[in-house]
Amino acid sequence: MSYHNPFTPPRKSATFDDHTLAEIRRAAATGIYDIRGGGTKRKVPHFDDLLFLGASISRYPLEGYREKCDTSVVLGTRFAKKPIELKIPITIAGMSFGALSGNAKEALGRGATLAGTSTTTGDGGMTDEERGHSEKLVYQYLPSRYGMNPKDLRRADAIEVVVGQGAKPGGGGMLLGQKISDRVAQMRNLPMGIDQRSACRHPDWTGPDDLEIKILELREITDWEKPIYVKVGGARPYYDTALAVKAGADVVVLDGMQGGTAATQDVFIEHVGMPTLACIRPAVQALQDLGMHRKVQLVISGGIRSGADVAKALALGADAVAIGTAALVAIGDNDPKWEEEYQKLGTTAGAYDDWHEGKDPAGITTQDPELAARLDPVAAGRRLANYLKVMTLEAQTIARACGKNKLHNLEPEDLCALTMEAAAMAQVPLAGTSWYPGKGGF
Numbered sequence: 001m002s003y004h005n006p007f008t009p010p011r012k013s014a015t016f017d018d019h020t021l022a023e024i025r026r027a028a029a030t031g032i033y034d035i036r037g038g039g040t041k042r043k044v045p046h047f048d049d050l051l052f053l054g055a056s057i058s059r060y061p062l063e064g065y066r067e068k069c070d071t072s073v074v075l076g077t078r079f080a081k082k083p084i085e086l087k088i089p090i091t092i093a094g095m096s097f098g099a100l101s102g103n104a105k106e107a108l109g110r111g112a113t114l115a116g117t118s119t120t121t122g123d124g125g126m127t128d129e130e131r132g133h134s135e136k137l138v139y140q141y142l143p144s145r146y147g148m149n150p151k152d153l154r155r156a157d158a159i160e161v162v163v164g165q166g167a168k169p170g171g172g173g174m175l176l177g178q179k180i181s182d183r184v185a186q187m188r189n190l191p192m193g194i195d196q197r198s199a200c201r202h203p204d205w206t207g208p209d210d211l212e213i214k215i216l217e218l219r220e221i222t223d224w225e226k227p228i229y230v231k232v233g234g235a236r237p238y239y240d241t242a243l244a245v246k247a248g249a250d251v252v253v254l255d256g257m258q259g260g261t262a263a264t265q266d267v268f269i270e271h272v273g274m275p276t277l278a279c280i281r282p283a284v285q286a287l288q289d290l291g292m293h294r295k296v297q298l299v300i301s302g303g304i305r306s307g308a309d310v311a312k313a314l315a316l317g318a319d320a321v322a323i324g325t326a327a328l329v330a331i332g333d334n335d336p337k338w339e340e341e342y343q344k345l346g347t348t349a350g351a352y353d354d355w356h357e358g359k360d361p362a363g364i365t366t367q368d369p370e371l372a373a374r375l376d377p378v379a380a381g382r383r384l385a386n387y388l389k390v391m392t393l394e395a396q397t398i399a400r401a402c403g404k405n406k407l408h409n410l411e412p413e414d415l416c417a418l419t420m421e422a423a424a425m426a427q428v429p430l431a432g433t434s435w436y437p438g439k440g441g442f
């Protein structure tokens with residue numbers, strides 16, 4: 001006898017939801033794990049869970065049209081003879097040539113330069129397009145050593161030693177065969193068309209003591225001119241920041257779990273690392289404990305989208321932010337105008353699933369010359385510059401409303417949290433209270 005409940009419709013499980021069921025079926029059918037680009041897609045505590053308080057009787061706001069609000073920042077003031085002077089505290093994060101087309105790298109360089117900020121190479125070396133169009137270029141020194149050469153260390157304006165990324169702390173790079181064109185293969189000294197997995201560990205250092213020696217070597221090669229950044233994925237931000245400072249970093253780049261990637265396992269993106277929001281205060285605490293806050297600069301990345309996010313990161317103690325995903329969207333990635341072509345790839349505009357496949361209809365995450373030619377680097381660079389300008393104006397609007405004549409004068413005291421989680425992670429009071437969970441520790 002079958003039992004049918006006529007009163008309530010069938011209910012699906014929250015644990016085994018449709019996506020989970022489909023993923024189990026996909027894994028069962030193929031026997032391979034899911035690889036994708038982008039950052040965390042599920043909701044984790046983020047900057048949206050914080051609000052600015054703004055001025056009131058006890059705080060005096062600044063007038064937008066008449067009173068200045070300084071946005072400049074200098075990165076690398078600790079040891080480097082030539083620190084990086086930026087007009088805005090928003091930098092372009094490292095994204096590899098290989099993951100991105102030459103035109104996309106050129107567009108990022110053009111946009112960053114117009115806006116008065118820096119851009120960064122990536123796993124795979126420095127291209128002439130980006131060096132030529134980036135007034136300030138940070139050169140990544142990665143475990144893979146793809147495209148690494150001393151000449152390019154000297155051509156750069158700063159060096160970023162990559163220990164890890166927020167999307168995959170503890171994991172290495174991945175570039176699938178579809179994107180290994182002749183040029184990409186040549187730059188990486190590897191065969192064409194074969195999937196590449198970059199190392200997750202640096203071959204020439206295993207811990208902070210060796211890292212110190214490596215940083216000294218990099219300083220010697222570049223005549224102590226270039227700032228040395230150390231980039232870590234958000235995992236143990238207090239200790240990682242302290243160790244990077246001990247090893248001699250001028251700048252610590254801290255990338256939270258919402259940070260984008262060109263390709264990695266979905267399970268990595270969704271289940272490893274800490275939310276960006278949870279990384280900032282421990283890192284700032286480490287800098288303060290060492291007497292290094294504002295002397296070693298802190299750059300935060302992972303899910304930064306707007307001037308509000310920038311202002312919140314700065315209020316929590318960062319000196320600057322870096323953007324990856326948002327910069328790609330600004331230059332034209334995942335534009336709904338390509339929806340028909342995204343559908344043919346089995347995805348949709350806004351899903352960011354196709355970055356590893358190399359067939360990006362927008363011409364950005366591809367090495368296909370015909371697709372890449374669709375991106376006009378001049379127009380795309382202008383779009384990026386516009387977007388950076390808007391973000392800066394937004395951050396200034398907020399800072400002025402909080403009575404600050406410099407973005408860097410924003411402070412935790414200007415914030416409240418909407419949720420208990422955000423209050424605990426950002427160590428700012430829950431809205432309407434003077435309390436946050438875990439006061440006194442993290």
Ligand SMILES: Cc1cc2nc3c(=O)[nH]c(=O)nc-3n(C[C@H](O)[C@H](O)[C@H](O)COP(=O)(O)O)c2cc1C
Nearest residue numbers: 093094095096122123259260262302303323324325
């Ligand atoms: C397409 C793409 C390629 C990337 N390539 C690199 C890389 O080569 N090296 C690296 O350190 N990080 C890489 N990243 C991570 C970014 O540097 C940065 O940490 C991240 O994108 C920041 O998060 P957001 O995308 O939410 O802004 C890449 C990210 C994207 C989206």
